[in-house]
Amino acid sequence: MIDKIRMAELTSQEARENLTDDAVVLLPMGSLEDQGIHAPMGDYMAADRMALEIAKAARERGVPTFVAPVIPFGGRDYFDSSHGGISISHATLAGIIDDMFASLTRHGIRKIMIVNGHGGNVPAITEVALRWRHKAGLFVPSMYLWQIAYGELPGLVGAEHAAKASGHGGDPLTSLGLHFYPDLLRPDLVRPAPEGATINGVEIAGFSAIAYDGAKIQAPIEAREATETGAFGCDPTLCSAETGEKLAARLVEIGAGFVADHVARGLHD
Structure with missing residues (x-):
């Protein structure tokens, strides 16, 4: 071969x-x-x-x-x-x-x-x-x-840790980046994802969803409206090269x- x-x-x-x-x-x-x-x-x-x-x-x-x-x-x-x-x-x-x-x-x-x-x-x-x-x-x-x-992380790092670290801008991609090409990441900019974003007076529940009465409703919103850091629903500080x-x-x-x-x-x- x-x-x-x-x-x-x-x-x-x-x-x-x-x-x-x-x-x-x-x-x-x-x-x-x-x-x-x-x-x-x-x-x-x-x-x-x-x-x-x-x-x-x-x-x-x-x-x-x-x-x-x-x-x-x-x-x-x-x-x-x-x-x-x-x-x-x-x-x-x-x-x-x-x-x-x-x-x-x-x-x-x-x-x-x-x-x-x-x-x-x-x-x-x-x-x-x-x-x-x-x-x-x-x-x-x-x-x-x-x-x-997302399905494998709880078994690798524990369910509680995975729940906190997983999300856009967090695991899995940040940890894979720290493993494969750490020189391309900016550790000085890593921080937990912001919370509490709203649009038209309604809570944003994801990159394409808003929350109402405990339910997620699809909505035409953009990622930058959900988070100013690109991270959502996770804590990238918990990501690591080991993970x-x-x-x-x-x-x-x-x-x-x-x-x-x-x-x-x-x-x-």
């Missing part, structure tokens, strides 16, 4: 020899948005790094796994208000994913898994994956990293295991 893992680093001859119908290709995706005033905006960097680590671990299990170039721009949502952020429309993102599937399958590459790091990408991923399943029998799973991470290391190891274990046990064998109806 060739040492190169990133598809972009393969020569065309190496691509012909290695990107066969036995190969698994991971498609990392993320966003460029406010992740908290202390953290780099590009969460796609964490998704790309996780895809690389999953590919390495899958190779140790004998699976020829490669990582496609990351899609750095997320599907447009309430984070479109992030200063300096870049997002793309749902239709544009779906078109990019659709074209990537078409390019890979043209050359017989059908063992594909998406490694996603942005909730705003989920609708486009779902739309395109279903379309290709219906028209070509292609079955592409998507590993939404942060959704999985990031534990979480990264667990995500790799899940991802590489799924690749070896299912994706590499060819998922189909």
Whole structure:
């Protein structure tokens, strides 16, 4: 098996020899948005790094796994208000994913898994994956990293700690950042998320919700209206490189295991 893992680093001859119908290709995706005033905006960097680590671990299990170039721009949502952020429309993102599937399958590459790091990408991923399943029998799973991470954190750091540290601008992304690229974070800017934001006299209960009589009601608000620091409902001061290391190891274990046990064998109806 060739040492190169990133598809972009393969020569065309190496691509012909290695990107066969036995190969698994991971498609990392993320966003460029406010992740908290202390953290780099590009969460796609964490998704790309996780895809690389999953590919390495899958190779140790004998699976020829490669990582496609990351899609750095997320599907447009309430984070479109992030200063300096870049997002793309749902239709544009779906078109990019659709074209990537078409390019890979043209050359017989059908063992594909998406490694996603942005909730705003989920609708486009779902739309395109279903379309290709219906028209070509292609079955592409998507590993939404942060959704999985929220479920894993209580077992790694304790339920009470996880409840306080988890949230946008906190865990899992801040701890993963401290683990993968600590030099890019600003410890001097880390502080608990602000509370008590309101809009039109109603309490803001999330990036797309307001609270009334104990219930959450969807509302067209923007992230910057919910928090001035980019963090919401969490305490980023509780995040750590140690937590990031534990979480990264667990995500790799899940991802590489799924690749070896299912994706590499060819998922189909």
